[in-house]
Amino acid sequence: MLPEDVIRVEEYCLKYMIEETFVFSLEEYGLIELVVVEESKCIPLHQLQAIEKFSNLYYELNINLDGIDAISHLLQKIETMQVEIKQLKNQLSLYESPS
Known part of the structure; x- marks a missing residue:
């Protein structure tokens, strides 16, 4: 039992009509x-959103x-920069004088 x-x-590929080879290629x-459970390749539930996003791009x-792969890398960089910008804005707000 899983x-x-x-x-x-x-099971995922049958339900969403995508190729198993596509999922294995993403890996x-x-x-x-x-992950491997009971000798079967399985998708952790927290990965489903990523697979859906990638399958939309692909299909x-x-x-x-x-x-x-390139799009994913760029999106990760954007997210990292957005976090950094937010941190810098918070730091800057400490030095701004109230109006």
């Missing part, structure tokens, strides 16, 4: 992490895996 926090790759590119926008 833990509640994973779903088998084959090879390091875009998602799969609906026809972006190949190299493009998805």
Whole structure:
């Protein structure tokens, strides 16, 4: 019996009509992490949002895996910079005089 926090790759792919090889390719590119439970490759539930985002890019926008990898990297950099900007704004607000 599988833990509640994973779903088998084959079940997910059947339900959402995507290729298993696509999911395995995402893992090879390091875009998602799969786990092995009872000798089956499984998707942790916290990875489902990422797989959905990547499958939309792949199937609906026809972006190949190299493009998805580049987009993912750029989005991570943007998120990091947004956090840094927020921290810098908070630090700057300490030095601003009240009007």
